[in-house]
Amino acid sequence: MTTNKNISNISIGIILFPNLTQLDFTGxxxxxxxxxxxxxxxxxxxxDPIRSERGLTFLPxxxxxxxxxxxxxxxxxxxxxxxxxxDSQFLHFVRTRGEKARYVTSxxxxxxxxxxxxxxxxxxxxxxxxxxxxxxxxGVQVVSERVVIDRNRITGGGVTSGIDFALAIAAELFxxxxxxxxxxAIEYNPQPPFxxxxxxxxxxxxxxxxxxxxxxxxxxxxxIIQKIKSEFKTTVF
Amino acid sequence: MTTNKNISNISIGIILFPNLTQLDFTGxxxxxxxxxxxxxxxxxxxxDPIRSERGLTFLPxxxxxxxxxxxxxxxxxxxxxxxxxxDSQFLHFVRTRGEKARYVTSxxxxxxxxxxxxxxxxxxxxxxxxxxxxxxxxGVQVVSERVVIDRNRITGGGVTSGIDFALAIAAELFxxxxxxxxxxAIEYNPQPPFxxxxxxxxxxxxxxxxxxxxxxxxxxxxxIIQKIKSEFKTTVF
Numbered sequence: 023m024t025t026n027k028n029i030s031n032i033s034i035g036i037i038l039f040p041n042l043t044q045l046d047f048t049g050x051x052x053x054x055x056x057x058x059x060x061x062x063x064x065x066x067x068x069x070d071p072i073r074s075e076r077g078l079t080f081l082p083x084x085x086x087x088x089x090x091x092x093x094x095x096x097x098x099x100x101x102x103x104x105x106x107x108x109d110s111q112f113l114h115f116v117r118t119r120g121e122k123a124r125y126v127t128s129x130x131x132x133x134x135x136x137x138x139x140x141x142x143x144x145x146x147x148x149x150x151x152x153x154x155x156x157x158x159x160x161g162v163q164v165v166s167e168r169v170v171i172d173r174n175r176i177t178g179g180g181v182t183s184g185i186d187f188a189l190a191i192a193a194e195l196f197x198x199x200x201x202x203x204x205x206x207a208i209e210y211n212p213q214p215p216f217x218x219x220x221x222x223x224x225x226x227x228x229x230x231x232x233x234x235x236x237x238x239x240x241x242x243x244x245x246i247i248q249k250i251k252s253e254f255k256t257t258v259f
Numbered sequence: 260m261t262t263n264k265n266i267s268n269i270s271i272g273i274i275l276f277p278n279l280t281q282l283d284f285t286g287x288x289x290x291x292x293x294x295x296x297x298x299x300x301x302x303x304x305x306x307d308p309i310r311s312e313r314g315l316t317f318l319p320x321x322x323x324x325x326x327x328x329x330x331x332x333x334x335x336x337x338x339x340x341x342x343x344x345x346d347s348q349f350l351h352f353v354r355t356r357g358e359k360a361r362y363v364t365s366x367x368x369x370x371x372x373x374x375x376x377x378x379x380x381x382x383x384x385x386x387x388x389x390x391x392x393x394x395x396x397x398g399v400q401v402v403s404e405r406v407v408i409d410r411n412r413i414t415g416g417g418v419t420s421g422i423d424f425a426l427a428i429a430a431e432l433f434x435x436x437x438x439x440x441x442x443x444a445i446e447y448n449p450q451p452p453f454x455x456x457x458x459x460x461x462x463x464x465x466x467x468x469x470x471x472x473x474x475x476x477x478x479x480x481x482x483i484i485q486k487i488k489s490e491f492k493t494t495v496f
Binding site: 048051056062064071075081186189193199208210211213228229231235 | 280281282285286288289292293299301308312313314315316317318320367387388405406416417418419420422423426427430435436438439440442443444445446447448449450451452453455456457458460461462464465466468469472473
């Protein structure tokens with residue numbers, strides 16, 4: 023259990039973009055920032071403040087142009103993913119940095135960005151439950167699990183899965199004991215007040231309402247997926 | 260179960276200060292920002308960016324001077340709490356806004372700020388496991404639970420408890436069904452990779468190491484508590 027791998031000077035790069043879901047990366051950030059000899063970078067195309075989906079605004083600490091190579095590349099998700107799926111410059115950066123990283127990872131719908139960058143085809147991976155079927159359209163072997171590790175691809179499910187995901191990465195990098203210390207430090211002893219965290223356990227009317235309220239976002243994403251999928255056939259794949 | 264209380268125009272004020280633990284409030288923010296007819300304010304003494312404990316930096320959206328009254332006042336915790344426990348102007352703001360709020364709440368060691376502001380004496384409340392005994396010194400009826408509701412005081416344990424805490428507040432404000440929708444939207448179906456989230460379940464050597472690494476912070480906090488406790492006897496209580 024106590025397999026401290028003593029890897030030093032780990033660099034973790036989290037890619038920020040407008041309208042992301044902030045908890046997709048702030049959960050993992052809390053875990054990563056407590057790891058020994060680890061530098062976490064929040065990188066964006068510019069140093070402009072990044073406004074997340076509901077308003078919370080962050081300052082990136084480096085740009086794509088100035089960012090070092092990373093041991094772990096992390097892509098969060100959120101509504102802002104849709105716009106990035108057709109941003110070839112953004113996807114080029116993700117692809118080139120992903121190809122050099124030891125671990126290529128995402129939380130929530132960040133997996134769509136990895137897939138659009140050509141980094142998830144032929145891998146088992148997951149995403150937010152609402153978008154699982156769409157991810158399959160991009161040639162990903164989609165599985166409905168909270169954290170999926172397939173070789174050096176590590177993907178988490180929706181939003182809060184980022185905490186489980188980051189603890190799994192901590193264990194990969196530093197061994198179980200260090201991951202357990204971080205879990206204790208952040209008192210991650212979850213006790214959700216309801217059993218409503220997945221469509222399999224939530225009351226059916228709750229699932230119906232959440233599906234309805236996210237239908238427009240889903241439709242838009244589906245259209246974009248259909249479009250980039252046909253482009254992929256002549257280029258990436 | 261479906262008790263939508265139809266309360267409209269809820270205002271939630273989250274108090275930011277330097278060196279806070281960012282997940283203490285970014286977890287709750289994700290929940291609160293998805294509630295209907297709810298405005299979430301991130302307030303600070305000035306509009307200067309707030310650097311959290313490990314570097315992640317946020318922009319507040321209003322100042323203490325300009326902030327409206329709040330239905331729910333939320334105080335996160337972190338190492339930065341220590342400095343605020345002796346900041347009389349800061350504590351005066353918390354006390355006066357807290358006295359007017361419908362719910363006075365905290366996550367993690369934010370409960371020390373509520374206590375130092377005179378808002379928790381005689382109430383059942385909780386805090387991060389590492390500081391439970393110190394909170395008792397301030398006249399709080401300390402309990403080791405993940406989320407504690409005593410009349411209109413709602414307090415959460417360490418860091419990640421903020422998600423459970425915020426869902427409990429969502430249910431208080433809007434009924435169970437709305438809270439369940441938010442839980443599903445953020446896929447809060449936790450599956451921690453280890454059973455290390457509390458000192459009762461973590462391996463003993465893991466507890467020992469986390470206690471050792473936080474001993475300096477604990478000692479400093481204990482000294483401050485002893486000091487403000489003696490001042491309290493002649494003033495607040």
